[in-house]
Amino acid sequence: MHQLTHGDIKAATDRIADRTRPVTLAPLDPGAIRTGHRDPLDERPEQPCQVWIALEFMQHTGSFKARGAQNFIQAHRDAGTLPDAGVTIASGGNAGLACAWAAQQQGVKATVFLPTTAPAVKVAKLRGLGADVRLTGTEYAEALAACEDFAATTGALASHAYDHPLIAAGAGTLLEEIHRQIPGLDTVVVAVGGGGLFTGVATAAQHHGIRTVAVEPQNCRALNAALQAGRPVDVTVDSIAADSLGARRTSAMALHAAQQDGVYSVLVRDEEIVRARQALWDHRKVAVEHGAATALAALTSPDQPVDRELQGRPKGPSRSYRPANGEKVCVVVCGANTDPTDLIKIRPEEH
Structure with a gap:
C-alpha cells in the first residue's frame, strides 16, 4: 500500500x-x-x-476533484504513459466530471462509468465535456467493476474516484x-x-x-x-x-x-x-x-x-x-x- x-x-x-x-x-x-x-485550565x-x-x-x-484528476493525467502525460485508448473512471459523478475535464484539457478520450442513480445534472455535464458515459448498476461498486473490465479489454488508463496516490x-x-x-x-x-x-x-x-x-x-x-x-x-x-x-x-x-x-x-x-x-x-x-x-x-x-x-x-x-x-x-x-x-x-x- x-x-x-x-x-x-x-x-x-x-x-x-x-x-x-x-x-x-x-x-x-x-x-x-x-x-x-x-477548559477550566484555559487562562486565555x-x-x-x-x-x-x-x-x-x-x-x-x-468540485475539488479537478485537482486530483489534473494531477493524475498530467503525471501520466509527463511520464509518456497516456494510452491511445484514453482514460476511464467509475464515479458517482464529480470524479467523472473532473476526469473528463482534465482529459479534455490534455486532448485525450474519457470513458466514464456511473451508477444509474447518478443525478441527471452530472450526466448532462459529463456529456457536455465530451465523455463517453456508461450507466451501470445502482451503486458505485458496480460501476467500478464495469470500469475495470473496460480498462482490461481496451487498454484505457484506469483512474479512480479516490483510491490512488496521485488523486x-x-x-x-x-x-x-x-x-x-x-x-x-x-x-x-x-x-x-x-x-x-x-x-x-x-x-x-x-x-x-x-x-x-x-x-x-x-x-x-x-x-x-x-x-x-x-x-x-x-x-x-x-x-x-x-x-x-x-x-x-x-x-x-x-x-x-x-x-x-x-x-x-x-x-x-x-x-x-x-x-x-x-x-x-x-x-x-x-x-x-x-x-x-x-x-x-x-x-x-x-x-x-x-x-x-x-x-x-x-x-x-x-x-x-x-x-x-x-x-x-x-x-x-x-x-x-x-x-x-x-x-x-x-x-x-x-x-
Whole structure:
C-alpha cells in the first residue's frame, strides 16, 4: 500500500500550478458557530472561534476533484504513459466530471462509468465535456467493476474516484492553499466518501500541525467503520448524500491517515445535512450538493460533541464537533453539482 506523504502533495502542487483555480475562503459571521465547553485550565480571555468556509465548489467542474484528476493525467502525460485508448473512471459523478475535464484539457478520450442513480445534472455535464458515459448498476461498486473490465479489454488508463496516490495528492493541494491563507489554522473539517479528499487534506494537515475532522453521513460511514474494525470493511450506503459520499468501502490510504494523531471522526444525520445545506443557501445564497454540506453539519448539529481524548476512535460515534475557545477552523465546502430547485423556498410573506 502506498502511504501518502507530504512530498507527494508538494509534487502535486508544483505539477498542477496554474491549471486549477486557487481556493477562495469566506469567514462566517462571528458567533455563527457555537464553541464547546471551555477548559477550566484555559487562562486565555474568552473569545469566539473563528470559522472560514473554503469555497472549493468554485473549482473547475464544480468540485475539488479537478485537482486530483489534473494531477493524475498530467503525471501520466509527463511520464509518456497516456494510452491511445484514453482514460476511464467509475464515479458517482464529480470524479467523472473532473476526469473528463482534465482529459479534455490534455486532448485525450474519457470513458466514464456511473451508477444509474447518478443525478441527471452530472450526466448532462459529463456529456457536455465530451465523455463517453456508461450507466451501470445502482451503486458505485458496480460501476467500478464495469470500469475495470473496460480498462482490461481496451487498454484505457484506469483512474479512480479516490483510491490512488496521485488523486489523493492532488486533493491535498487544497489544504496547502488554505494553510497559506489562514496563519495559525487549528482545524480543518472535511466530508469523507471514499477518502481521497480526506487522505490528501489530513496528510498535509498533519505536516502543518493542524487537526482534521472527518465527517460522514450516519449511513455512509466507510471510514468510521474502518476505524472501528481496524481495516477497510464494506458498509451499507443509504444517505441523501450518497451520490457523492456513497463509497461502500474506504481506501487503505484513508484508514492509515485516519489512524494518525489529530484526526477525529464524526457522523451526522441526514436531517442535519439537509439543514446545513439549506442554511448555506438561506444565509449565503450558496447552492451546494448534500455531500458538500456534510462537513458544515458537524459544526451545526446539536448532538453529542467529539471527545478530543479519543482521537477519532470513540466508544460511540460522535455527532458533532464543537470548536474550542478561540479556535481557528476551516470547513471545506467541496462540491456544487446539484439541482438547486429544492433550496428555493417562497415564503407566504414574499408573495
